[in-house]
Amino acid sequence: MSDGLFSAIKISASGLRGQRTKMDVVSRNLANAETTRTADGTPYRRQRAIFEQVLGDKLLRHADRMGRASEGRLARTHPSHLGGSLRGPGTRGQAGVESEVGLAEDASQFRVVHDPGHPDADEAGYVLLPNVNPISEMVDMITASRAYEANVSAVQAAKDMFSDALKI
Numbered sequence: 001m002s003d004g005l006f007s008a009i010k011i012s013a014s015g016l017r018g019q020r021t022k023m024d025v026v027s028r029n030l031a032n033a034e035t036t037r038t039a040d041g042t043p044y045r046r047q048r049a050i051f052e053q054v055l056g057d058k059l060l061r062h063a064d065r066m067g068r069a070s071e072g073r074l075a076r077t078h079p080s081h082l083g084g085s086l087r088g089p090g091t092r093g094q095a096g097v098e099s100e101v102g103l104a105e106d107a108s109q110f111r112v113v114h115d116p117g118h119p120d121a122d123e124a125g126y127v128l129l130p131n132v133n134p135i136s137e138m139v140d141m142i143t144a145s146r147a148y149e150a151n152v153s154a155v156q157a158a159k160d161m162f163s164d165a166l167k168i
Contacts, residue, residue, distance in 0.1 A: 009158050012151045012152075016151045018051055019151065023144045025048065026140050026144065029047060030132070033134055036120040036130075037120055046106040046108070046130060048106055049103060050103070114127075
């Protein structure tokens, strides 16, 4: 029983780490929303947090228990069906579900604004601004914040269940 509760806490902790990373990325994007020149001479390029779910051996064991009908569904949706592996870089040798968060630059175009007085303006007076939209960044921040709160609630519920089980 304790293994199930601890695994629930581990899964929520993985979610907490991922959402914290997402909030850090959004904060960095908002802080650099007006940065027209970085170290490489270009405007700041928006970054995104990419979540990748890594499935462990429990998925296969569950399919074995469910019988042939589940195996047909598993074969269509399982990463190994596409040539992938069940064990990815985030599994660290344990079964279960974990998530990994990577960073990727947004490939969308920079904003172009006519501002002849700006120090980074070209000959025609146009300035390239970062591809950061503060409104969408705030939506991402609120979403990450609520997901973080949900994971905190899940950890607290697991702790409460563990405590109640010890009282029995």
